[in-house]
Every structure is written in structure tokens, then in C-alpha cells.
Amino acid sequence: MSVVTLKIDGVDVAIAAGSSVMQAAQEASVEIPRLCYLEGLSTVGSCRLCVVEIAGINKLLPACTTEVREGMDVTTQSPKLQDYRRMVLELLFGEGNHVCAICVANGNCELQDMAIAVGMDHSRFPYRFPDRKADLSHTQFGIDHNRCILCTRCVRVCDEIEGAHVWDVSQRGEFCHITSGLDQPWGDVDACTACGKCVDACPTGAIFRKNDTTGEKVGDREKLEFLVKARENREWVR
């Protein structure tokens, strides 16, 4: 296994070739804001929150999908990055219907946490207030598309960890949404094992347990880490 050395915010890091800048940052204990990235899943680089500056490259690159290179000089915090990240957050809030006050995930939401992290005290963009639906046909869970940021963590966790592939992405642009089965109500999808991994993977309150009300969704992210460790290292410990 060859090793690559690089600098993250001035700190020297050595990491296996083929790793991502995100993984190198984690190695250097540097926190990069992220939403679509979830350890243990494949990466899609869709949320654009983890963009970083790399010396000699003229554009910002997402840390989660950028592979480390020998001698790379990465900057993860700068006024420019903060500005872009805040803009991303404002656009995410404006795109859907994110009403924290009445959300199951209030106080336990990664979208909310990221807004705080990038200093978003308001949005400079007007909200769209799109007409979106909720699907409560499943016996245990619900999905409220108003709160969905299309990170596809549910799609990936269901496909890659559970192996059921209940979720997919339908349509494009403002009509883009997460869909279950063959565009069926979630409750009609036989492939769903009701494992709840999508609930834990969801960064917001879009996918939730039905008996949870405002502020009651408690994420169990460690469960996913446990599953990844169990699969990769055969270690069945929490």
C-alpha cells in the first residue's frame, strides 16, 4: 500500500493512496462541513458543502470526491469557502420547505447544524415554498419530501449497506425527488425490510419514525458506523 503525504490547513498528513481529501482531513482532525457525505457509503459530491481550496487549482473541489495527491496543499477554511458554503445552505433552505419549528428533527438535524456552522442567520434568497408531498403509507416510517435536500444518503445506505435498493431519484430540476420502489407508495414496496437505516442516514427530518413528533427524532448514526465496521473488519462491537 503506497502512502501519500499532503498538507491540510498547514498540517502534514500521511494517508493511503486512493483516499479522499475528506478522509485525509479526518486523519488530521480537521472538520469539513458536509451533508451528502456519510462515512461507509460511496461518495457523490452533490451537496457542495465540503468544497476546499487546493493550491495550484483554480476552482473549488469537493473534499469527499477528490483523491489525495502527493504534495497537495489543501485549505479547508477561508472567507471565500465560508461564503460559498453559506450560499449553499441558503439555497438548500430556500429550495424545500424547511420549517424547523415543526420538524421531527429540530435540535437533531444536520442541515440546522450546518446553518449554524456557516453563520447563516437568514437567507439572502427568497424561499420557493414548493408544493411537495409526504408519504405515510409505510407502517413504521414516513417520508416528507418538504424536508428532503436530495443528498441521496437514503438511496446509498439502502443499496450499499442493506442491499435492498428501495430508494431512487426521480425526475430533474425543481421536480427532482426521492422515490420508493417502482415509483410506488413506500408501504407497497416489498423490497423494504423496514430496517430503518434510511431513517438514521437521513440528515434532516425527511425520513422519520411515525411515532416521533416535533423535535423527537434522535439520530443513531453510530448504528451505521457499527454496521460498516462489522462488514469491513468483522468486528461486532458498539
Next chain:
Amino acid sequence: MGKVKFATVWLAGCAGCHMSFLDMDEWLIELAQHVDVVYSPVGSDLKHYPDGVDVCLVEGAIANVDNLELIQEVRQKTKILISFGDCAVTANVPGMRNMLGGAESVLTRGYLELADAGKQFPNEPGIVPELLDQVQSVHNVVPVDIFMPGCPPPADRIKATLAPLLKGEMPVMEGREMIKFG
């Protein structure tokens, strides 16, 4: 230095932000020593928004013509306008009616489709204010100087926002304690 001319206004919101304001408890006594409350649903009986207000907390979104008229007057006559709570900052719960479309479809839903008896639109010109087509956050209508999110903003957040202003300094709106939505 003279006393700070202080106001609070209540637009399209549930009054929860004002209740949270009252939750500052004994600090209200301290506040009262530094400010003249010149207009407020909880702190003054004056009916007209005066000139030369130094600081104003604005609770609620802009949902009807009365809200619109008052916020424009407030902006004209106020030095530091604070968007006070999620309804003012994002339109929040009052803004959820925007998902139904314009005012007409909202009224149809509320007063015709969901009515048990006496199906009719409210119509009392000059008394019942007309709804605007879309509920708007305050800064979509007039410039805002400070944003204080929260539903409601906790009393400590309100205090931490007002205390620096009394000393002529601007508050630092950063971190979970100051800018968490919801």
C-alpha cells in the same frame, strides 16, 4: 447618554417571541432602566409608532396589508430594526400557507372547503386586513439590521442581543446559542 427609545411590534406571528421576551424575567427591570418603551404590545399602551426609535424588535412575517403598512412605517422611523424570531426571519409557520398558492386559494381552503357552516370569505374593509398573496420574511420587504432566529428565540438570546446595543455596540450573532433556527 439619554435613554434608548425602544419598541417591539407584532406582525404575523403567534406572540411566542414576545412571551419569550417576558421570560427575561428580572432583566426586564434592568432593561427598563436603560430604555423608554415607546411602542409595544407587551410594554406600552401607545397606539402610534413614534419617530426616532433607536431599537425595534419585529416579531412575525408580513402576511397582510396591515403588516406591510406597519413594517414600512417602522423601517422609516427606526435606527436598528431587529428581525425577531423565525417568522420574521424566514416566514416560518405563517409562510406555510404559501405552499397552497396565492391568497385566493388559501381563503378558499380555509373558509369554503373546510367550513362546516356559513361558507363565505371574510369581508370587512377597513377592519379585517386583506391577505397578501405570499407571506414574506421581513427582510424581503424592508432592510433589516440584525437577524435573531429562533422559534421562539430563548430569553438568553434576546438578552445577549439587546445588552450590547444598550452599550452602543452591535451583538455578535454567531453560534448555536445565537442563531439556531427552530
